[in-house]
Amino acid sequence: MLPGMTAVPLPGHTAGHTGYRLECGGQSVLIWGDIVHFPNIQIPRPDVSIAFDQDSNLAAATRSRLLDIVSGERLLIAGMHLGEHGFARIERVGANYKVAYEERASDLHLRQAES
Numbered sequence: 001m002l003p004g005m006t007a008v009p010l011p012g013h014t015a016g017h018t019g020y021r022l023e024c025g026g027q028s029v030l031i032w033g034d035i036v037h038f039p040n041i042q043i044p045r046p047d048v049s050i051a052f053d054q055d056s057n058l059a060a061a062t063r064s065r066l067l068d069i070v071s072g073e074r075l076l077i078a079g080m081h082l083g084e085h086g087f088a089r090i091e092r093v094g095a096n097y098k099v100a101y102e103e104r105a106s107d108l109h110l111r112q113a114e115s
Contacts (some may be wrong), residue, residue: 010035010066012059013052019066029076029087035063037081043067043090043099067097076102 008019010032019032036042037050046063049056070077071092078087087102 008032010062012055012057012062014054027076028073029078030070031078032066032070034080035059035066036079039079039082039088039099043097046097067092071097 004023006021006023008021008030010017010019013034017033017035019030019035021028021030034052037052038048042048042063046067047060049059053059067090069075071090074089076087076089082088082099082101085101085103089100089102091098091100
C-alpha cells in the first residue's frame with residue numbers, strides 16, 4: 001500500500017472484495033466498489049442483496065456495518081454504482097440511512113453563474 005491508502009475488507013459480495021480509503025491533508029474518501037449496487041434501495045435497506053453477492057447474509061452485514069461507519073464519520077464515498085455524481089455521503093435518519101450526493105463542480109459553477 002501507499003502512504004495515505006488503506007485497504008478496507010468488504011466481505012460478502014465477492015471473494016476478496018475490498019474498498020480503499022484514501023487520506024490526504026485531513027480529508028478522506030472511501031472507494032467502496034460494489035458493496036452497494038442499487039443505492040436508492042440498498043442504502044435505506046442494507047439487508048437487500050442481489051444475485052451478484054456470493055454470500056448475501058455476509059454482504060448485508062458488511063453493508064450495515066459500513067453504513068454505520070461512513071455515516072458516523074461523514075466520510076465521502078465513491079463507488080461504481082453512485083450514478084453520474086460519483087461521490088456521496090451517507091446520512092443516518094433515525095434507524096435508517098439515506099444517500100446525499102455531492103454536487104459536481106460543474107453544477108456548482110453553473111448555479112453560481114446563474115445567481
